[in-house]
Amino acid sequence: MKKLPALAHKRLFIGLTCGISLLLSLILILGWGIPYIGFKNIHPSVPYITGSLLILVLAVVGWTTFTLVFQITAGVKLWGADKARGLSVKLFLPLMELAGRLVGIKSAETRRSFIQVNNELVYSANQRYAPGEILILLPHCIQWSACTCRVSNRLARCKRCGRCNIGPLLELTEKYGVSMAVATGGTIARRIVVEKKPRLIIAVACERDLAGGIQDTYPLPVYGILNERPHGPCIDTLVSLTLVEKALRSFIHPENLPEAQSGRLNRFNPDLPSP
Numbered sequence: 001m002k003k004l005p006a007l008a009h010k011r012l013f014i015g016l017t018c019g020i021s022l023l024l025s026l027i028l029i030l031g032w033g034i035p036y037i038g039f040k041n042i043h044p045s046v047p048y049i050t051g052s053l054l055i056l057v058l059a060v061v062g063w064t065t066f067t068l069v070f071q072i073t074a075g076v077k078l079w080g081a082d083k084a085r086g087l088s089v090k091l092f093l094p095l096m097e098l099a100g101r102l103v104g105i106k107s108a109e110t111r112r113s114f115i116q117v118n119n120e121l122v123y124s125a126n127q128r129y130a131p132g133e134i135l136i137l138l139p140h141c142i143q144w145s146a147c148t149c150r151v152s153n154r155l156a157r158c159k160r161c162g163r164c165n166i167g168p169l170l171e172l173t174e175k176y177g178v179s180m181a182v183a184t185g186g187t188i189a190r191r192i193v194v195e196k197k198p199r200l201i202i203a204v205a206c207e208r209d210l211a212g213g214i215q216d217t218y219p220l221p222v223y224g225i226l227n228e229r230p231h232g233p234c235i236d237t238l239v240s241l242t243l244v245e246k247a248l249r250s251f252i253h254p255e256n257l258p259e260a261q262s263g264r265l266n267r268f269n270p271d272l273p274s275p
C-alpha cells in the first residue's frame with residue numbers, strides 16, 4: 001500500500017476529526033430537539049436543563065477538536081491538551097476508523113495518521129526523561145523466525161548474530177541506558193508495562209498493534225514507530241534503527257545523553273557531540 005507523507009497524515013486526521021465532531025454535534029442536537037415537546041410535558045424546566053447539558057457537551061467536543069487541530073498545526077499546547085489527547089485516543093480513533101471506512105479510507109491508513117499525530121502530541125508535550133524511565137517495547141516478530149534463542153524471556157540470551165534487529169537494538173539500549181522488552185502479545189505487553197513502570201514507551205509494531213497499545217496504555221505516553229514488513233506481516237519484521245535512536249535522543253534529557261555523560265556535551269547544540 002502506498003504510504004501517505006506526514007503532512008497528508010495530519011490532513012487526514014484533521015479531516016476525520018472535524019467530520020466526526022460535526023456529526024456528533026448534529027446527532028446531539030437532533031437527539032435533544034426531537035423529544036423537546038415530550039420534555040416540556042415532564043416539567044417546564046427539563047428542556048432548559050437538557051439544553052444546558054447539550055451546550056456543555058457541544059463545548060467539550062468543539063474545544064477538543066480545536067485544541068487538537070491547533071496543537072497539530074501550530075505545535076502549541078492549549079489548556080486541556082492532555083485531556084484532548086485522551087479523548088482522541090479513547091473516543092475519536094474508533095469513530096475515525098468507522099468514518100474513514102464509510103468514505104473508503106482503509107483502517108491501516110487511518111491508524112497510521114492517528115499514530116503520526118499521537119507522536120506529535122507526545123513530542124510537543126515537551127517532556128524529557130531519565131533513561132531509566134524509558135522502555136522500548138518490541139513485537140516478537142522482530143526476532144529472526146529461525147533463531148533458537150528464547151529472547152522474549154531474557155534479552156541477554158541474544159547472541160547478536162546480526163540476523164535480526166534485536167542485536168543492534170540491544171547495543172542502543174546499552175549506549176543510552178534505557179530498558180527494552182519483547183512482547184509476544186497484548187496481555188504480555190500490558191504485564192511488562194505494569195512490572196517495569198516506564199514513564200514513556202517507545203513502541204515498535206504494526207498499525208493495528210500500535211494504535212491498540214496507545215489506547216490501552218493511555219494516559220502513559222507512547223511514541224509509536226511502525227515496523228517494516230519485507231516478508232509480510234508478523235514474520236521477520238524490521239525497524240529503522242535511525243528512527244529508534246532519533247526518538248531516544250529526542251526524549252532523553254540532554255544531560256543524560258552519552259556525550260554529556262562523557263563530558264563532551266556541545267553547549268551550543270545539545271543534540272550534537274562536540275567535535
Ligand code: SF4
Nearest residue numbers: 144147158159161164
Ligand atoms: S540477533 Fe541473532 S541471536 Fe539475537 S535474536 Fe536476532 S537472530 Fe537471534
